[in-house]
Amino acid sequence: MSAAAHVRATGHGQGGPASKRIVVGYGFWLFLLSDIVMFSAFFAAWAVLARSTAGGPSGRDLFEPPRVAAETALLLASSFTCGLSALATRARSLVWTELALLATGLLGAAFLVLEAQEFAGLVARGAGPQRSAFLSAFFALVGCHGLHVAAGLLWLGTMMAQIPVKGFRATLERRMLCFNLFWHTLDIIWVGLFTVVYLLGAGA
């Protein structure tokens, strides 16, 4: 970068403030990082309590690897289609944006259905959150991620309704940027979750 360009660089104390898109995106990035810090507390609780089964079932008895693999595939595919929605928004294609968001939402909803089935099955077997500290930590961590996905689906539906009505105006483009950040971050948290909780937890 040349010296002249650097002097006029915004957001570095020179050349005035950065544009709203950069300020909004950066602020939302900071929120997501604080959200990850919150998740790290749930992960720490899990790490400490994972073996405190109180004589009840352990992860090896309860977890179903095929279900977790399917959940992982659904969430990864939804992260990809979410990226396609960002590309479609850049290209100002209403149809492709809506289609990519619809695919993202359906994949996310399928993920939630699988997770809800798993939770219902555990509770039906008497392995609910009150059974042991291990299961309390499990339901808190995995459930917190599931709640984030559910909130993301609400946001996604709102975007699908707003874009055709309001068009690709700047406010909506920023919301799409933030939604993309949110959804990709949920997938990053899931990577840690399926590794630490399901794969390591089933082997412990």
Added chain:
Amino acid sequence: MTARDSLEATPRDRGDRAPGDAIEERGLVQGLAGYGLGLALAAGLTAAAFFVAAGHLVWGPAIPMALVTLAVAQMGVHLVFFLHLTSGPDNTNNALALAFGVLIVALVLGGSVWIMAHLNHLHPAMAQMMSMRR
């Protein structure tokens, strides 16, 4: 709405890029290829993780470290190909914020595990001391 708020960063923004924004010079095809490459790499790392966890590919005691390594690699793939994080000067703020987040996460996770492991280690000795006092 001013032109300043439009999707493409204005020329005065050459020093910064919003987190998650793709590189502007890249077209639709290149953007698609980027997401596709990220998807393929992430799917491969996920399959490897499930394979390592289930099979006899890796020496037993090394499986946890192998799984953690694969997870960290996949998080890196997501950050680079989906969140478009780079080491360039226009991403300095984004990368520094992430580095601070990683520091806090490491302190919370590592600190909790470390302290609780020590408490568990000391616990039998304390129980013995209590019984001796009685």
